[in-house]
Amino acid sequence: MNRTFDPVSLRLFIAVCEEGNIARAATREALVASAVSKRMALLEAELGMPLLLRGRRGIEPTPAGQTLLRQAREILNLMARVHAELSAFTQGVVGNVRIVASVSALALGVPRDVAAFLESHARLHVSLTERVGKEVVREVREGTADLGVVWDAVGTGDLATLPYRGDRLGVLMPLSHPLAARRSVSFAQALPHPAVSVAPGGLLDELVRRQAGLLGASWAPRMEVASFEAAEHIVAAGLGVAIVPIGATGNGGGTLVCKPLKDAWARRQLVIVSRSEPWLSAPARAVRQHLADVAR
Template identity: 55%
Template sequence: MQRPLDPVTLRLFIAVCEEGHIARAAEREALVPSAVSKRLGALEDELGVALLLRGRRGMAPTAAGEALLRRAREVLGGMERLRAELSEFASGVQGSVRVLASPSVLAEHLPDDLARFLAQHPGIQVQLDERVSPDIVRSVREGAADLGVLWDAGDLAGLQTLPYRQDHLCVAMPMGHPWARRPHLRFEDTLDQVTVGVAPGGLMDALLRRQAALLGRLPVQRIQVSSLDAACRIVAAGLGLAILPREAAAPHADAGRIALVALDEPWAERQFVLCSRAQTLLSASARLVLARLQQRQHLKFPTGHPMDPS
């Protein structure tokens, strides 16, 4: 009779795959290399298949090892969530849900939507963390997070998705800029201006560079920042224009710090989605959060509201 796979061995296997070397994995897990090697050898013997390719430059998983690596991350992620959820039951919490969201989502509707949900369900605890889209997708696939909220431009293969909210890109500029009273601008117009780059290497940055390349141009970026709030402050200081979601930049426009002009491009409207593994794998609390957030997709701001894109 085969013995069940134990969590310690799975964790060591993951460490070796990520570090590429038994010695570094052993140091990471506070063990001697011989103990790690012995466990992995016993695991391969028990399963009857090679899990690691051993080369001069280190170790890498075989095809079977890749399959185990994926499932091992899911299993350990599930065990950690179970431990956290059960410990919270002891303190009166009725459930725990981990949500990962992209910076744009956190700067717009999600905090308010979760606040409304938690006001109705005080016994559920939500852990909300900011991540870039590739990290969100990987964590949800591996079971390290229950739900992800992100722009649908990412690679979401293998995950279930539901529509959430939309936002609308605009051109942010200082209040006194000559274009501040225009009804709209084309992206090509902005390429002659110095701009502020936001979250270099992210999906938005990639989109703008791709659209500029299609026009045979390159953005002229004076400054690059990691947050939408920082971009608004730099624009207000007169250091450049920025392409930003209207919904996130509206508070700065309301305060009279910047002007927002609609971006007249077919790709200027972005769709955000809620992603998860199969709902049968989610806790009742996670399914409830998912359902309530999905209900928010059709809500609109009243006409004339600063966030109203019309």
């Protein structure tokens, strides 16, 4: 039987699944809890199957609910994109493309490449948002972003990928540092020195900790910062060295140098991720192709 899904019910269902609680979902959507609960009961009755499990840890979707959750996100995201693109015509802008990118990708050229694209496509609107690697993949998969640019070490699953730019990790240090005179540095040589960790818990941090473990050492940075820019300031103050992508930071006004890491794992490949062709708008395909072309 063909069924027509109410967008409001789908939005509330997503909120309940994400919050794991009727009351929190109601607060998030500015409704009373009883109204949300009634909507969920009606949705289950219309479909003739349980969609939510209520347990000690809160509310979780059943297997059928997980399928509906995935499809509901796609439906609402598609509706939002249709609305955004049609609204853009009234503003003289033809097409909207949302890109999410990791901090490394932003540091290594995505903003510059997008700007070059817009020079010849002035009627398009492109938004660019920073996300950590796993969030980049999640937002592209769920359709809240059209394109993502991320390190290929992130599991991209069934998403389409195109090569973007390659990069290499280096050791950022003051010019006065004992290792600064070397042409390149091995990770083993850098390990004994006080260090600064960038974006703790992120892919780069995980990689560095794993490589330290393989060398039988622990990665115990003196300080943790959220961005490469912050790391540059900390390193310039002489508080430690930082493992960063070469080119992601400046030279601290001539006081810093970034020496390439010799280790094979220090070479990385960034990729452009997207959903399959039927889900990509023509503007998104054009931006994706431009990014791939300029990187190549």
